[in-house]
Amino acid sequence: MQNTYKVCQQYEDKLKAFRYSHLSTENQMTLDSMLLYYHTEKSLGDNYLLQEPLGPSLGIQAQLPVLLAEYAFYEDRDISDYLNLLTTIRPYFQSIIKFEQKKSQAGFFMSDATLDRILAQCSAFIRNPDENYMLDIFRTKISDYGKLSGSEQQTLILTHQNLMKTEVIPAYQELMTGLEALRGTGKNPRGLVYFKGGKAYYLYLLQSQTGTYVPVKEIEKRLSRQLSSEIGIVGNMLRQNPELLTTLNKGISFTEIRPAQMLSSLQKKISSDFPPLEDVSFELKTVHDSMKDYLSPAFYLTPPMDTGTPNVIYINPSANYQGLELFTTLAHEGFPGHLYQTVSFERQNPSGIRNLLDTSGFAEGWATYVEPFAYEYAADYILDSSASDLARLSWLNRSINLCMYSLLDIEIHYNGWNQAEAASFLKAFGIEDSTVISEIYQYILETPGNYLKYYWGYLSLLDLRTTEQKRLGQDFDMKDFHRRVLKIGGMQFPVLEKYIDMIE
Known part of the structure; x- marks a missing residue:
């Protein structure tokens, strides 16, 4: 985060170097918005561990399946990009677990009530791996793509099924295991104000x-x-x-x-x-x-x-x-x-x-x-x-x-x-x-x-x-x-x- 704040400051300094009066109204608006954006991001300061990427309905683990389902295929490269993207979910979730571990060590981990709701959402998504809805959606998108032979479609469908079983489902399972290990370390079942820096983070x-x-x-x-x-x-x-x-x-x-x-x-x-x-x-x-x-x-x-x-x-x-x-x-x-x-x-x-x-x-x-x-x-x-x-x-x-x-x-x-x-x-x-x-x-x-x-x-x-x-x-x-x-x-x-x- 310290590196991020340095970059924000560099961008802020660079933006301030523009001659404001020489910009179009549209660019003046963009400049003002960007200056405010970078200034606000810097204000997060030492409170970055209060950020929470997970949540029962708005967390990334809940939103990700829908976003992946809507990944559009316009050309062959899009299909290979999508399949490669599935292999990055596991390391991405592992990085989230590390972040949650740091939150736990600092006393900022979620309450057990919230943990239970997140685990229930993850469990629902992986409950029937052979009938996961992402499998049906992929088949439909490959068929609608219209540029592949029957054998090429079948090969991609099997590749996708394999990635779901070896990458996506295990990623969710590992996330659940990693979070379960932190159960009981969330000491605050109330609002942000009861965390150190909570009021400042709420303003942010x-x-x-x-x-x-x-x-x-x-x-x-x-x-x-x-x-x-x-x-x-x-x-x-x-x-x-x-x-x-x-x-x-x-x-x-x-x-x-x-x-x-x-x-x-x-x-x-x-x-x-x-x-x-x-x-x-x-x-x-x-x-x-x-x-x-x-x-x-x-x-x-x-x-x-x-x-x-x-x-x-x-x-x-x-x-x-x-x-x-x-x-x-x-x-x-x-x-x-x-x-x-x-x-x-x-x-x-x-x-x-x-x-x-x-x-x-x-x-x-x-x-x-x-x-x-x-x-x-x-x-x-x-x-x-x-x-x-x-x-x-x-x-x-x-x-x-x-x-x-x-x-x-x-x-x-x-x-x-x-x-x-x-x-x-x-x-x-x-x-x-x-x-x-x-x-x-x-x-x-x-x-x-x-x-x-x-x-x-x-x-x-x-x-x-x-x-x-x-x-x-x-x-x-x-x-x-x-x-x-x-x-x-x-x-x-x-x-x-x-x-x-x-x-x-």
Whole structure:
């Protein structure tokens, strides 16, 4: 890490040597973003052992099979690269074990509860090696490749089967063995603040992952204001029309419509609020049974930057999303969410370096920011005379939940709340089931800052829109605001805010 920090400093010095006034606006934005990126990476300092590459759902061991399944074959070299890549998983996992051993020695290893969840995910993936879903996917991709004879395909299929049995499955087994040997060495079952350097590391996470540089206390106040405001709005709506709550509790009746039809409908409906985006294709896939208990309800995979396709959205059947919930989830992942934002930006032919800068807060913030629009669009499919109010209430309910969890993230990791304090907070909002509370607390422990990427990212864009509305008055145009945000693309929020009114 010390070498990494030296490189960051060298890059920072080199970037500062550019004559700022001689750069185009686009290059000024890139320069500002890179300077902030390298400065933030250096701020990690001695706290690098608090980083955690593993996790039950967001860890690399859970994400890797999906990423490998989507490895595209365009030419023969891609197939050999993929097969060679499988042989690197074992040494890669061995390096992770060494890192986890160092974490253990420093007193930073995960709790046994988290360990159990990671081991269960690994176990599910390797449970039936002869029926592993990566085998079927490889066969299909080799067949679809269309440039190989039957005997060549069979040879590659057998090679792949052998690599799965001799490299990939053993890699997961060794990872499980290495982690099991560290059981009991994780002494902190609570938030980051109870680790040495934990508070500073939490700030680093907010800056590097969420892209915000607002003080934590200010974030806390803004979240509290939003929570109070939305609870007030919900209260007024229910006082004026108590029947809405009855309908919500029974379940909202939604027109029967397939996921692909939902995405096609969204492509048309967003035209009133967002710039047009023509000729966009997408693929819908289902998460394999062996992974469904450990992956998100849905997710979009960014396509290779040199092809722009395929745009793949995975739906996880274990979430059992249907109707309104599925419609708005597909908006988050598809139109006008991740897929739409990604394709819009890439069609501007940005500098390649922009694809390497991590902007999770912007990406997830944008996909959450578009959700209230999606709930409005969904009202056309709600089978009720109060469709608009039901759609709005549903969004407010989701927003309140995300806001609560974001506040909990701060209270647990920065202010040190234990599970009992978290339970007391959740009880005030009607969440009293001990199993649910335990799951919420455990998830936030395992994914510090994750909810803030979504919700603080959303609020940052919402507040930026409010600022622009005040600045432009009657000249403010929603579609044009979205066009300017999309043109700037994924940036840390201070950079986005600096340039939003400079974009033509």
